[in-house]
Amino acid sequence: MVTLEKIAHLAEECRFDSSGPVQSASQAGIDEVDIEKLRRLGEGTRHDVCASTYSPRETPLPGICHAFTQDGRCVSLFKTLYTNHCTHQCSYCSNAANCSNKSRAFSYTPEELAGITLSLYRSNYIEGLFLSSGAGRDEDHITEKMLETVRLLRQKFAFSGYIHLKVLPGSSRDHIQEAAKLADRVSINLEAASASHMNEICATKNYENDILQRQRYIRDILSGSSRNCKSILPAGQTTQLIVGACGESDEEIFRRVLYEYQEIGVKRAYYSAFSPQQGTPFEKKEGQPLWREHRLYQMDWLYRIYHFQPDEIRHAFNEDGFLCNSDPKMAIARESMDGPVDPNTATLQELLRVPGIGPKSAQRIVALRKRRPIVSKAELAAMGLRIKRAAPFLKINGWRDTTLEMWQA
Amino acid sequence: MKIPDNFHYYLSMHEECNERLLARAESLRADEVEVSTNHEVVSIKKMVNAVMGEAHRMKAFVRLSSLGASVLYGFFKPRHKIGEHICDHFARRNAGMIIVLGNGRESWASLCREGRIWRDHGGGMTATLEKLKAALHSGQEGSSSDEASCDCKYPSNVEDLWQVYYDSQYCPERKNLTAFKRHMPRRDQEAAGLRLMQNRKNATLSDFLGD
Numbered sequence: 001m002v003t004l005e006k007i008a009h010l011a012e013e014c015r016f017d018s019s020g021p022v023q024s025a026s027q028a029g030i031d032e033v034d035i036e037k038l039r040r041l042g043e044g045t046r047h048d049v050c051a052s053t054y055s056p057r058e059t060p061l062p063g064i065c066h067a068f069t070q071d072g073r074c075v076s077l078f079k080t081l082y083t084n085h086c087t088h089q090c091s092y093c094s095n096a097a098n099c100s101n102k103s104r105a106f107s108y109t110p111e112e113l114a115g116i117t118l119s120l121y122r123s124n125y126i127e128g129l130f131l132s133s134g135a136g137r138d139e140d141h142i143t144e145k146m147l148e149t150v151r152l153l154r155q156k157f158a159f160s161g162y163i164h165l166k167v168l169p170g171s172s173r174d175h176i177q178e179a180a181k182l183a184d185r186v187s188i189n190l191e192a193a194s195a196s197h198m199n200e201i202c203a204t205k206n207y208e209n210d211i212l213q214r215q216r217y218i219r220d221i222l223s224g225s226s227r228n229c230k231s232i233l234p235a236g237q238t239t240q241l242i243v244g245a246c247g248e249s250d251e252e253i254f255r256r257v258l259y260e261y262q263e264i265g266v267k268r269a270y271y272s273a274f275s276p277q278q279g280t281p282f283e284k285k286e287g288q289p290l291w292r293e294h295r296l297y298q299m300d301w302l303y304r305i306y307h308f309q310p311d312e313i314r315h316a317f318n319e320d321g322f323l324c325n326s327d328p329k330m331a332i333a334r335e336s337m338d339g340p341v342d343p344n345t346a347t348l349q350e351l352l353r354v355p356g357i358g359p360k361s362a363q364r365i366v367a368l369r370k371r372r373p374i375v376s377k378a379e380l381a382a383m384g385l386r387i388k389r390a391a392p393f394l395k396i397n398g399w400r401d402t403t404l405e406m407w408q409a
Numbered sequence: 410m411k412i413p414d415n416f417h418y419y420l421s422m423h424e425e426c427n428e429r430l431l432a433r434a435e436s437l438r439a440d441e442v443e444v445s446t447n448h449e450v451v452s453i454k455k456m457v458n459a460v461m462g463e464a465h466r467m468k469a470f471v472r473l474s475s476l477g478a479s480v481l482y483g484f485f486k487p488r489h490k491i492g493e494h495i496c497d498h499f500a501r502r503n504a505g506m507i508i509v510l511g512n513g514r515e516s517w518a519s520l521c522r523e524g525r526i527w528r529d530h531g532g533g534m535t536a537t538l539e540k541l542k543a544a545l546h547s548g549q550e551g552s553s554s555d556e557a558s559c560d561c562k563y564p565s566n567v568e569d570l571w572q573v574y575y576d577s578q579y580c581p582e583r584k585n586l587t588a589f590k591r592h593m594p595r596r597d598q599e600a601a602g603l604r605l606m607q608n609r610k611n612a613t614l615s616d617f618l619g620d
Contacts, residue, residue: 004537007507007520007527008544011479014505014522030566035573042577064469065592069579072588078574116570122481122503123473125571275582290583368444382446 037106044081049270053127053162055184055235079130083107086134090202091281101279110149128162139168143175150182169210185235193248193256200246215264236267244288245274251321271296295323330355340395356389419460422490467495470601482509484602492517
């Protein structure tokens with residue numbers, strides 16, 4: 001322990017250190033922020049998903065959610081549009097050029113946006129910035145402004161928080177390269193599951209050229225820098241789809257997402273259930289239930305985390321290619337498991353296919369049985385298994401629960 | 410439950426931790442903790458998780474306001490003995506600034522400079538802040554008098570910005586209070602002074618320290 005006086009003295013000396021605190025910058029300009037602008041540009045990103053701020057840098061940045069809204073979603077970043085002015089005609093979007101209920105056009109300046117981000121960051125409201133934007137009159141111009149904002153943060157204010165940049169459709173390769181140098185993560189939204197679905201929801205975007213081609217640019221930047229990949233885009237690239245805006249099935253979405261994981265190498269795909277916005281051409285369309293989004297995420301997890309084969313996952317789709325509102329893992333287990341498995345002898349892959357057993361508990365089972373055999377369900381429950389779900393699919397030393405549930409399917 | 414390598418350190422911060430439990434934890438290897446189904450080991454795991462959970466939510470929910478150019482302070486009243494741990498976290502994140510966390514009864518101060526951390530643990534936060542103010546003023550002869558007077562404006566301004574932004578992120582069509590309450594337990598909101606801040610939009614320094 002040292003005295004407060006000594007701490008005070010040391011802190012004062014810090015002012016002369018080269019990389020001293022940046023507080024003077026963060027106070028600049030936030031007194032004059034237009035509250036209506038802050039609100040409108042914030043609302044513009046309400047439907048964008050940012051689930052985690054974790055970034056595997058050399059010193060990894062932990063993911064922290066600083067608040068949750070009353071819809072239960074996390075607020076960890078200052079998630080905003082640079083401008084809500086847009087010339088694209090996406091039929092689902094309330095910022096689109098063809099939306100009749102559009103609000104006034106607002107736009108930040110790079111200094112203003114950097115100032116708000118810094119002051120929110122320093123007071124511990126956010127972990128960083130998630131910057132998206134309408135296309136403005138000219139995509140290149142807006143992209144340059146967005147990059148200038150991020151450059152200000154990183155270079156002038158030595159901002160070390162997380163930055164997620166949305167790449168505007170049709171951005172140039174040079175701009176994407178620059179974004180990759182500055183951000184932790186970049187993403188470009190697919191929105192639709194295929195080119196023909198894209199035509200239905202937006203007449204002004206070319207799926208192949210504006211979106212997929214830009215994703216490949218990002219992929220090539222990442223693979224070209226594999227030797228020091230920790231410094232270029234540590235959190236990689238991601239993408240997001242709108243679910244159910246034009247009648248696409250879950251299987252079509254799954255096919256697209258498989259392509260994204262296998263060919264583009266996205267870290268994650270995000271799903272956002274379509275909800276009709278006032279004044280847009282799609283305002284009369286029916287919104288999608290939130291459970292659909294949830295089931296798609298479960299399917300995504302089975303592929304990405306549990307490493308299920310695509311052919312196994314297809315068991316979860318019904319004849320029309322949709323997931324039901326029940327756990328897809330349970331549906332797959334009923335279809336594809338031949339009989340109950342014994343936790344003492346099953347392989348890790350077999351254990352992972354039992355509903356109620358996750359990657360963590362599967363590994364624990366394998367670790368425990370090396371020491372001694374597993375003899376009871378209670379032991380499994382103590383290791384974190386959801387035993388009620390798992391029991392019908394398990395036999396411990398030849399003995400198994402008989403339940404009606406197995407015969408109902 | 411993910412068991413960290415330093416579970417012993419987390420266990421020692423639990424409000425109900427004692428010598429016997431620490432000794433028991435010391436005798437366990439990390440992989441043993443991972444798979445054991447023994448009653449006491451399971452309860453040690455639960456204690457470690459409770460501490461980690463509170464520490465995580467305090468890193469998330471505690472808000473900092475500035476006092477002059479060198480001090481960031483925030484209200485904080487944790488259940489477990491994590492005061493120093495959290496204060497150090499904020500000090501590392503804001504190197505060169507003095508971080509003061511605390512409540513009416515006790516307070517922690519940390520400063521991270523050139524990778525080293527300097528700490529103090531003392532009585533109520535008001536007293537600590539007053540002491541720091543005096544110490545900082547004596548060091549720089551007069552020049553800071555106007556800085557001190559504009560302090561109180563800055564934090565409430567950021568809080569206003571945040572409130573507008575926070576409200577803008579809510580999608581009414583997704584309303585889900587169960588998830589909201591699960592992620593933001595009332596107990597932790599109170600420990601980080603969040604409810605206090607929400608209820609009193611125009612809180613002044615003395616409101617924070619009144620508890």
